[in-house]
Amino acid sequence: MQASSQHVSPPKGRLWAGRIISAIPIAMLLFSAVKKFLRPPSVVQGFAHYGYPESMIVVTGLLELACTIVYAVPRTAVLGAILMAAYLGGATATNVRVGDAVFLIPALLGILAWLGLFLREDRLRALLPLRSAK
Structure with missing residues (x-):
C-alpha cells in the first residue's frame, strides 16, 4: 500500500483563519x-x-529571520514552527530568568504560530487530532 502524495487543502474559512493567525x-x-x-x-x-x-x-536577528522565513513558506512551515518554538522558548526562558513580566509575549507568539499552522495544515491536524476518533 502506498501513501497518497496528494495534498488536500483545508476548507477556505479555516485556511484563511490560519493564515491570518x-x-x-x-x-x-x-x-x-x-x-x-x-x-x-x-x-x-x-x-x-x-x-x-x-x-x-x-x-539573534539572523536566527529570527531564518525561523520566520522557514515558517512562512508553506512547504517548510512545520519545520519553521519547530524552529520558531525553540527560539521563542529561549526568549521566554530569558525573560523569566531576569524576572521580566513580558515572558508571556514570546510564549503567546509560539502558541499563535502553532494554532495558525494547525488551522491551515491538514497533515498536522491528522497527526494531532483534538477530538476522539469515531
Whole structure:
C-alpha cells in the first residue's frame, strides 16, 4: 500500500483563519529581526539587561529571520514552527530568568504560530487530532 502524495487543502474559512493567525508571529518576528539589524539603543540596552553580549544582536536577528522565513513558506512551515518554538522558548526562558513580566509575549507568539499552522495544515491536524476518533 502506498501513501497518497496528494495534498488536500483545508476548507477556505479555516485556511484563511490560519493564515491570518500565522501572520501575527510572522510580522512580529520580522519586525524584531529588522530592529536587531538596525541596532537602536533600546535593543542594545535590552541585550545588556538580559546578560547577552552586544555581538549576539545580529546573530539573534539572523536566527529570527531564518525561523520566520522557514515558517512562512508553506512547504517548510512545520519545520519553521519547530524552529520558531525553540527560539521563542529561549526568549521566554530569558525573560523569566531576569524576572521580566513580558515572558508571556514570546510564549503567546509560539502558541499563535502553532494554532495558525494547525488551522491551515491538514497533515498536522491528522497527526494531532483534538477530538476522539469515531
